Amino acid sequence: MDVAIVGGSGYGGVELIRFLYHHPHVDQIKVVSHSKANERFSDIYPHMKDHVDLTMESMSVEAISQYVDVVFFATPANVSSKWMPELIKSGVKCIDLSGDFRLKDQEVYEEWYGYDAADAETLKEAVYGLTEENREAVKQAQLIANPGCYPTATLLGLMPAVHHKLIDLNSIIIDGKTGASGAGRSLSQNVHYSEMNENTKAYKLGAHKHIPEIEQWLSKTASEEVTVQFTPHIVPMTRGIMTTIYGNLSTDYSQQKMNDLYQDYYKNDPFVKVYTNNHYPQTKEVYGSNYCAIAVHVDERTNKLTVISVIDNLVKGASGQAIQNFNIMHGFDEKTGLELLPIFP
Amino acid sequence: MDVAIVGGSGYGGVELIRFLYHHPHVDQIKVVSHSKANERFSDIYPHMKDHVDLTMESMSVEAISQYVDVVFFATPANVSSKWMPELIKSGVKCIDLSGDFRLKDQEVYEEWYGYDAADAETLKEAVYGLTEENREAVKQAQLIANPGCYPTATLLGLMPAVHHKLIDLNSIIIDGKTGASGAGRSLSQNVHYSEMNENTKAYKLGAHKHIPEIEQWLSKTASEEVTVQFTPHIVPMTRGIMTTIYGNLSTDYSQQKMNDLYQDYYKNDPFVKVYTNNHYPQTKEVYGSNYCAIAVHVDERTNKLTVISVIDNLVKGASGQAIQNFNIMHGFDEKTGLELLPIFP
Amino acid sequence: MDVAIVGGSGYGGVELIRFLYHHPHVDQIKVVSHSKANERFSDIYPHMKDHVDLTMESMSVEAISQYVDVVFFATPANVSSKWMPELIKSGVKCIDLSGDFRLKDQEVYEEWYGYDAADAETLKEAVYGLTEENREAVKQAQLIANPGCYPTATLLGLMPAVHHKLIDLNSIIIDGKTGASGAGRSLSQNVHYSEMNENTKAYKLGAHKHIPEIEQWLSKTASEEVTVQFTPHIVPMTRGIMTTIYGNLSTDYSQQKMNDLYQDYYKNDPFVKVYTNNHYPQTKEVYGSNYCAIAVHVDERTNKLTVISVIDNLVKGASGQAIQNFNIMHGFDEKTGLELLPIFP
Amino acid sequence: MDVAIVGGSGYGGVELIRFLYHHPHVDQIKVVSHSKANERFSDIYPHMKDHVDLTMESMSVEAISQYVDVVFFATPANVSSKWMPELIKSGVKCIDLSGDFRLKDQEVYEEWYGYDAADAETLKEAVYGLTEENREAVKQAQLIANPGCYPTATLLGLMPAVHHKLIDLNSIIIDGKTGASGAGRSLSQNVHYSEMNENTKAYKLGAHKHIPEIEQWLSKTASEEVTVQFTPHIVPMTRGIMTTIYGNLSTDYSQQKMNDLYQDYYKNDPFVKVYTNNHYPQTKEVYGSNYCAIAVHVDERTNKLTVISVIDNLVKGASGQAIQNFNIMHGFDEKTGLELLPIFP
Known part of the structure; x- marks a missing residue:
């Protein structure tokens, strides 16, 4: 299974990669970054040298929907809402770590976020990915609104x-x-x-x-x-x-x-x-x-x-829960790739 | 004016000294420490070398009441209550940074602290030293129960x-x-x-x-x-x-x-x-x-x-407020010796 | 393969468990602790609840050599040297994270450590486990002196x-x-x-x-x-x-x-x-x-x-390198169980 | 004595103020900031509210040399060198916390700093302010190059x-x-x-x-x-x-x-x-x-x-040493305003 991470140069992105890198059902990982396109991932995250030595790409719905099965958005507010309608139409599954699809009421979104809300139709598709409370809906979802931390x-x-x-x-x-x-x-x-x-x-x-x-x-x-x-x-x-x-x-x-x-x-x-x-x-x-x-x-x-x-906050509060939802969406055991014990001390 | 600090080897003690060292109305500072008697203060706090090079003493109500005007207690619970009756009788002023004289109800003290309460008579003398709320009472007090942080x-x-x-x-x-x-x-x-x-x-x-x-x-x-x-x-x-x-x-x-x-x-x-x-x-x-x-x-x-x-917590929540009360008890401007600006960053 | 960790209640011990818990060739883990015998591991490390809920044992060479294949010592200086001669005779493999077997010259050990050195015969068995420099010797070793951090x-x-x-x-x-x-x-x-x-x-x-x-x-x-x-x-x-x-x-x-x-x-x-x-x-x-x-x-x-x-310091400087040596001693790929990426940030 | 701090919105500036605020020989303090001119100092450093409620000014050699006795530069490299010739001519004393006047050899400055060096004549005036080593020269100086941390x-x-x-x-x-x-x-x-x-x-x-x-x-x-x-x-x-x-x-x-x-x-x-x-x-x-x-x-x-x-680094390595030099330049005891004890813990 091939995946793309949009906004992969941020902390949410690098944390997704930490887990996806060892995920038994993930093959290729593409990293899309608007601000860092054409830079090498290991130049901005030197600890990834020898592990993830890919070049970041700029966003293209066409390329993504053709080559990957799942797209993770680890972007700031007001980015995923722009790309999502087209992506959803293309049939690719999407897990959005931003807040763009979490609020069902467009007015409420606009009041608290200060941006235009996502379009109503796509918003309807979004399933709130608080896994423990919404497992059945997550199973069927094409678009996950991954919860805030x-x-x-x-x-x-x-x-x-x-x-x-x-x-x-x-x-x-x-x-x-x-x-x-x-x-x-x-x-x-x-x-x-x-x-x-x-x-x-x-x-x-x-x-x-x-x-x-x-x-x-x-x-x-x-x-x-x-x-x-x-x-x-x-x-x-x-x-x-x-x-x-x-x-x-x-x-x-x-x-x-x-x-x-x-x-x-x-x-x-x-x-x-x-x-x-x-x-x-x-x-x-x-x-x-x-x-x-x-x-x-x-x-x-x-x-x-x-x-x-x-x-x-970066794992169960963001990237880890996203992968937990990814597992459930694809019928994998929800623990797959996520069983690392806490680091202590 | 000469002062003693009982329990002076703890953080409350060293913080009292930081301010009293420059206080214009304080001459001699004695440091009493049960566990560190006869040790040099600058051996346990090397940063005080060349500033406070005194030897710590063991507790003696007689010596203290004879040589000092004010006693600060910077001791754990259940210490000051033991010494206070005799000290108060001797006429010396006392400022207690511990909790022993803060609660007026002996039963409540015993329930929450798990020690015997201070004796009722001495307890009656104690004035709660939340300076801003109790300035008038502080002025007249011989015994201050300095508030918790x-x-x-x-x-x-x-x-x-x-x-x-x-x-x-x-x-x-x-x-x-x-x-x-x-x-x-x-x-x-x-x-x-x-x-x-x-x-x-x-x-x-x-x-x-x-x-x-x-x-x-x-x-x-x-x-x-x-x-x-x-x-x-x-x-x-x-x-x-x-x-x-x-x-x-x-x-x-x-x-x-x-x-x-x-x-x-x-x-x-x-x-x-x-x-x-x-x-x-x-x-x-x-x-x-x-x-x-x-x-x-x-x-x-x-x-x-x-x-x-x-x-x-160590200043307004302990030693600083104690000195603020000390100032008021003695008719000094309450800011005396306490006007240091915060350190930032 | 069953292992025991002597001194398992310290940081070296809990870090060994973090990696061994997921190690594909490790079955049972025993934890030996002198000071915490009969306590539950998850009581002293609450984050291990639901993962490692075993009771710590006191040291017994007989029990250990009978039930486990490999013993890790994560003990302070002057502990492993006492138990090692008997353990080595029993045929069990030992990896010592302490300094007791690192110095070949007994006099030098005694001068720098201030304890009696390990006995000469057992000391001769010890292979210095700086993996990258000593891989061939590690392969053949029964006793590894795992390097300091x-x-x-x-x-x-x-x-x-x-x-x-x-x-x-x-x-x-x-x-x-x-x-x-x-x-x-x-x-x-x-x-x-x-x-x-x-x-x-x-x-x-x-x-x-x-x-x-x-x-x-x-x-x-x-x-x-x-x-x-x-x-x-x-x-x-x-x-x-x-x-x-x-x-x-x-x-x-x-x-x-x-x-x-x-x-x-x-x-x-x-x-x-x-x-x-x-x-x-x-x-x-x-x-x-x-x-x-x-x-x-x-x-x-x-x-x-x-x-x-x-x-x-706790991984390549202690527990991780110990497992790297454990892998090599048993003919496993040296990366087994150790491929976790760094956590960043 | 009135002073100005150029670049006063940085950490060097606020640290100068922490000490100068209580300095017995300092009256007025002006704060000059290129990037924050017309902002209130206490808006960018809220802890200074009620203490330093002045408005920052933009740089004017004329205004400064007319109204103040001493100018402190707490600016990045390549700023003070621009203003200094004129200031020095005006007769005002200057203490430069930046590196612009520390290196006597213009070529060396240009090689390591990557900027044009200060002009040769003004550079000759500069006295290296490592107080303990250069006290006599500091006494006579009009321009101090305050040492790096x-x-x-x-x-x-x-x-x-x-x-x-x-x-x-x-x-x-x-x-x-x-x-x-x-x-x-x-x-x-x-x-x-x-x-x-x-x-x-x-x-x-x-x-x-x-x-x-x-x-x-x-x-x-x-x-x-x-x-x-x-x-x-x-x-x-x-x-x-x-x-x-x-x-x-x-x-x-x-x-x-x-x-x-x-x-x-x-x-x-x-x-x-x-x-x-x-x-x-x-x-x-x-x-x-x-x-x-x-x-x-x-x-x-x-x-x-x-x-x-x-x-x-911000005191003896910058602002404190600057004031120590200020004291010496003016014949004050070098400890004036600087005797605060370290804060511990």
Whole structure:
């Protein structure tokens, strides 16, 4: 099976390659990069020398649809929406790591992203690729809208409680902490080493693009309109996201019962680990791997639920989940090529 | 004026010395250390060579009360409570950076700290040293219970809204992020470099000793019982605390009005900075200094208030605030010796 | 094939397991730990939950030699030397990641390590496992003395120049920079987060145990006594070693010729990459992988050679090279189980 | 006394202000910035809110020479050389933190910097501001060429040995390690957080601009042509430089004698600390301060001298030394405004 990665010169791209390089069902990998066309991949990522020594190409729907079976988009917002209609028509399967096809409501997209939304027809094709929640739809999909990093950690952390209506849906507060790699390879003052090292910052309070994505899935799940408070923070590390999620318990529920519920909920999901032994998962414990690790805390003094959920933002929060969806779309075991253990320490 | 620092071999101690060394009204500094008595201070802190070349002493109430005017305790819990009755009787002024005199209710102390509480009489003397809120009492005090790091950031972040009853008091959620230095100089797996670097962890969910301290002051301020949800996190940096504080707005209040309220509230407090220009303060922006920096976010979609409050945990969260109180107790300008600007970057 | 890891609760142990877990020729893994016997491995390494849920055992030569084919020692100095004679007699193969069998001269060991040397007979069996230089001997070995982290980076960086007598052997200066993980999981002030973060330190000047190891192999290679100057430094990162190696050129040799020589020297070594395009390898470029990356600089102004050599200290500098040797000892392709690409960024 | 800082929007500028703000002899501070003219200083450095709320100005020699007594240049190469002739004629004193006036030989400047050299006449005025070595000349100077960060650490580390001819001058090897702040506030891939964190890199081997600066002063001191090998490295921290300096001892000299020599050499220099108790100074031990800390190691096995020298690159390596020179130029105690202790941890 041959694949192309559009936007392959960014961190999402190089991380896709780390996994696809050893994937038993992947043969050829093409890398498309607008800004780096005709450059050698190993010149911009010297650690890939001797492994991936290809020349990056510029985008051509014709070439891609002719030569590859699957296209991954690891592009900024407002790129994949341009190419997708034609690609979808060509019959090639597409997995979009950007946000262009995640929001079903075009107006909401335009309000939060500030770009024109994808065209309505193509948008209808898009299946939200939160694998654990949407496996059946992913199987049939031609176009996957791969979830954002914060929504992946948040929604996996919330789903058991939400499905069982254990929390007041409008009390949900999400406090996110991310490393720098989520900001990508493009330079910015925000992730300039001297100003990010030894520093913790909050950003985009109440204004982060992942808010409508979280709300859309929560609303769909709960069959009612849900609004959340979300504050992202950047902490001095490269990889990893933790979301600390708070909600008012809508019913009496013991720590033990909550643990059992969560453990049971994910018992068939190979990439979700639930800790019930008073251990709260740490971002380093999933470093470089496709796992999401979760623990819940029921506070009897306050009658609130706190959920700790961690992922590697570049793996389960981006490229790893994309490959998990790729596996499911093609009938492979979803773990194929993704079983690397976390690197610790 | 001569001072002694008990527990001076820890980070709180060395940080007190950094400021007291240049303090215009401080002459002699004695350092008392149980575990390091008779060692030279500059052997355990080589950067103090040529500056502070004294030998540490073991504790003697007699010697201390005879030779010094003020005693700072920078000790772990359950130390100062042992020495304080006798010291107080001797007439010496005491500033306790530990938690032993912060909680007025002995039972609450014993429940959260797991030690015997300080004796009731001495406890009555203790004045909670959150300077900006308690300046008048500090002026008269002989014994200061210097606040914890998280409570300092949290309470300064909340006071304007609480005093004006703008939030539902039982909706308060505090998400704290601290660097490693708060854990002190004692070795532990938790702050072992290889396991803290490139890692974010949550700890002591619903169980941190600073919870009753925050609740006590909030309850006193609001004249009603207040319960808070508090989740501390450790992020990979040495210094700095950010608390991200959430509350349900109990009334309609615009961003502009909230900004004005906060700015006005702190207009006479030299160490509190309120940002109202869409800038959210970062921990690095107070690094090494005694400032607390605050910004508020009013979210009209969710009707919630979010407050970002940052301090240097070792300065405004410990030694700096102790010296601020020391200044006030002695009638000095509260800024004396504390005006160092933050180090950036 | 069944294996045991003695000292499996340290970083060397958990890193062996990361690779052995997926190794196609490894079935059972036993973990022996003196200090953690009867504890569950996933309790001390929560990220291994659901993967490695075994109970650690105490050491028994009888049990080990009966049930396993190969024993890895990931122990501190002065442990493997005690158990080895009996194990070797039992016929089991042993790979020792500690320094106990690296130095052929017992007196030198005792001088630099401060312990009794291993017994002479067992010592004679030991083959120095610097794979690229000693592949033939490794093939036949029953006991491998797996090289230290600094010697691996240093010797691979030096061998082409030394074999071709291009530098004055007594001019060699090695400036090493390591992350914290080399110091292991045991707590120490040196790798206490607050004192290692944002800090660079030199240590053990002229006194590091790896000096005689480097000198022994250089002397053997050059057939003359070689003395080196070596200064290790600890820099604020978890993984990675860079050695910057200096030597006086003993002959005129252009940059181009030196590049060609190095590239040619390692052309059949799958884990050594030589950069000749003015790119100097960075420690992050081998993160988590078994690669050693090298570049050379010929300075015409000074007539000196500078070599930059980087490895992941826990992989090529310890566990990865151990598995590389394990593969060769058993006739497997040396890359088996080790082909993971570096994690970047 | 009124001063102007040209290039004040960079790290050198904000660090000058941190010290000048409290300097007892400095009244007004003007900030000149080409790229940020008319912006408020506290908008680009929010931590300066309430302290330095001035508007940055564009450059005007006329305005500056009329209103200020001293001009600091904290500009990139090839800026100060343009303005200096006119400024010098106007009689104002100038302290240039850039490299434009450090090299006396115009050809050497042009070769290493790649720009046109400063004009010969103005160049003649320039006094190299390595304070400890050049105090008398600094006193009389109108124009100071403030030394580079690496040269400051290196030369202070070498001077005692060089003055006493204890090492072979052409054997000198300098291995430098710096934090990111030396690269300034301008964005570059090199100091992009995700690619600098958890990474050690060597750069500009044999090609760094500080090489001729080091050689010039060594040659002048030794009255013979000296050539050095210098390899700079960037390690994952914000502040701090360590240079590890190697040289062949040209004579028998014990550790004790070397310690005594170094200690004696710097006995009247308030900002140089020599450690002789087997403690090797660490970069964190001078963090935020103007100290240079040094220790020497005499290796009897190899007959080599190793010197460890650390500074804060932004203080003694830039702004602090500039103010030290400013003090001397004006007859103030050289410690004025610079006595802040290092921040630790």
